[in-house]
Amino acid sequence: MxxxxxxxxxxxxxxxxxxxxxxxxxxxxxxxxxxxxxxxxxxxxxxxxxxxxxxxxxxxxxxxxxxxxxxxxxxxxxxxxxDMHGLLSPPTQPQPSWRDEPLAEAVPDSLDDIFDDDELDVDPSLITLRHTTAAVYRHQPDHRADFVPCRDFEQYRARFEQMQAMLEEGEREATPVKKWAVLEPLEGDFFIRNGLLALIAEKSEMTTRGGSRDHRLRVIFSNATESDPLMSSFRKSLNDDKTARMVQKVGLGPLDPDWEADQLEMTGTIYVARSRSDDPTISEQRMILHKIGVTSQDVQRRVADARNDPTFLLAPVEIVATYSLKNLPRRRVEQLLHKFFAAARPAELQVADRFGRKVHPKEWFYVLPEHVGQAAKLIGDGTLHQFYYDVSNQEIRRKADV
Known part of the structure; x- marks a missing residue:
């Protein structure tokens, strides 16, 4: 055991x-x-x-x-x-932990309180803003593309009714706008946006906006309202609208004679604008330097955003003369006027946009408002080709008199 x-x-x-x-x-x-x-x-x-x-x-x-x-x-x-370094000496006070709730008086009320702390030694270069545009030079539009009543809607009513009938009968097809599609609307094109037919009634001069080239549009809707967005903004609104549609044109392509069937040949207004820029190189020649443009919308609305538009020399303008067009294509009239006064176009005229890039507007000329009025009358008479603009004498002369 x-x-x-x-x-x-x-x-x-x-x-x-x-x-x-x-x-x-x-x-x-x-x-x-x-x-x-x-x-x-x-x-x-x-x-x-x-x-x-x-x-x-x-x-x-x-x-x-x-x-x-x-x-x-x-x-x-x-x-x-x-122990030479006091590692074993008891601490005078317990070290705070990041887990502890901070005292109310230890929490700063603003960034100024933080930077005013005498114990905070911050390099000034770290809190100084650089490479930023001063507020006075920032893009601050005083014009918004709001919806307003279309005063001349009766001129377009028949086109809307005709297009609506063709869509209902299947003669025209409305195809969805593809996401992020880069559209280039032309005058006379139809779209469907937010359930309304939208007609591109005008596509104004090309301008530089936010560093990229753009156009100002006049868009008329079937509910008798209109708006004048930038082409890029209108394109974005179509992309954002899941129900947006693009009405297909007639014909097989640009070479087809029917392709331009929707093109507008409406009346409009020739306007002569004078810059109110404070730039000495522009203000010194204010009384002789004028912009020649053509628009189908209200002229004052067309120039409302002038101070943000390089086409208008990035400054407000005043309208000094207007001349009505009747049954003449606006774009063609504008091209004729610019070509007729081409010899009076200032080659040195330029402005710097908010990014510092040089812009050379092509719609400004050394002419008087009455010269533009005479040229507009000659266009209406169909005799502009018989005349030329004499820059040295500042007068319109008949070619046979040379």
């Missing part, structure tokens, strides 16, 4: 195997070992300016930090005396 443990321990311990003396934690750490470790820690702090970290990527530093943490829990008097 085997003896039990109690019987075994009750037997005499003739070899002293059970005579075990427990050692204290301080003794376990070892005074000599503690002095050795504090020496290594002192050297580490002198080199790196900090105590070793248990989270260090370096294995030797991490090992030293673990050993030092064990000794620092119960250091001997010799270890405390050898």
């Amino acid at each position: 085997r003896p039990t443990l109690d019987e075994i321990f009750d037997e005499p311990d003739e070899f002293g195997l059970l005579d075990v003396k427990l050692r204290s934690g301080r003794a376990a750490a070892g005074t000599d070992k503690g002095l050795q470790v504090i020496g290594q820690v002192n050297a580490f702090v002198a080199t790196h300016g900090r105590a070793p970290s248990v989270e260090a990527a370096d294995h030797d530093e991490m090992r030293l930090a673990i050993i030092w943490a064990a000794i620092a829990k119960d250091p001997s008097a010799q270890v405390i005396e050898a």
Whole structure:
């Protein structure tokens, strides 16, 4: 029969195997070992300016930090005396934790309070805005393409009724506008936007807007309203409208005679504008330098956003003369006038847009308003080709008189 443990321990311990003396934690750490470790820690702090970290990527530093943490829990008097950097001195106040809720008075009320702090030494270059456009030069349109009543809607009513009938009878097809499609609307084109037929009644001169070339449109809707958005804005509105449609043209392509069946040959207005720019190079010749344009919409609405339009020299303008067109294509009339006065176009005229790029408007001429009126009358009579503009004498002369 085997003896039990109690019987075994009750037997005499003739070899002293059970005579075990427990050692204290301080003794376990070892005074000599503690002095050795504090020496290594002192050297580490002198080199790196900090105590070793248990989270260090370096294995030797991490090992030293673990050993030092064990000794620092119960250091001997010799270890405390050898502490050259006060690592074992109790902190004067507990270090705050990011987990603690901040005091109400410690939370700044504004950015000014932060930057006004005397203890905050910030390089001025870090809080100084650079490469930004001053507020006075930013694009701040005073004209919005709002919907307004179309005063001459009766001139277009028949076209809307005809197009609606053809769509219902299947003679015309309305196809969806593809997402992000780059459309180039022309005068006479029809679209469906927000459930309304939309007619492109006018596509004005090309201009530079926001660094890209663009056109101002006159869009008339079947509910007798109109708007004058930029072509890029109108294109975006079609892309944003999931129900938008484009009414297909008649014919097979630009070479087909029926392709231009929708083109408008409506009446309009020739206008002569004078710049109110403060630029000395422009203001000095204000009374002789004029812009010649043709529009089908209200002239004042056409020039409402002049100060943001490079076509108008990025400045407000005043209308000094207008001349009515009857049964003449606006675009063709504008081309004839610009070609007729081409010799009076200032070659040096240019303006810098808000991005600093040079823009050379082509619609400005050294002419008087009455010269434009005479040319408009000659266009109406069909005799403009018999005359030319004499720049040196500033008068319109018949070619036979040369």
